[in-house]
């Protein structure tokens with residue numbers, strides 16, 4: 001249930017305010033450790049390890065975001081990935097599994 005782990009992104013996408021767009025954008029840059037303008041898979045995996053997300057799950061999430069399958073996630077892919085995710089799971093608001101890991105992520109990013 002990969003979408004559950006993207007809930008933090010969905011919550012922000014719902015609001016669609018400029019502020020939240022910035023938030024997603026800064027989230028992206030937090031993933032983009034070497035500031036290359038794209039998230040490499042190893043960067044993503046490293047962060048997921050910190051959050052105790054299994055590498056298998058991390059790979060699933062990454063593959064969803066990496067639309068053109070070039071092994072990296074650009075800001076564009078990152079943002080559109082959350083939009084699509086939001087539309088897909090709009091009726092699925094009851095599930096709350098594993099949200100704590102992403103809450104933790106937000107704490108990390110707000111430092």
Ligand SMILES: [Ca+2]
Pocket residue numbers: 066067068069070071072073074077
């Ligand atoms: Ca890509």
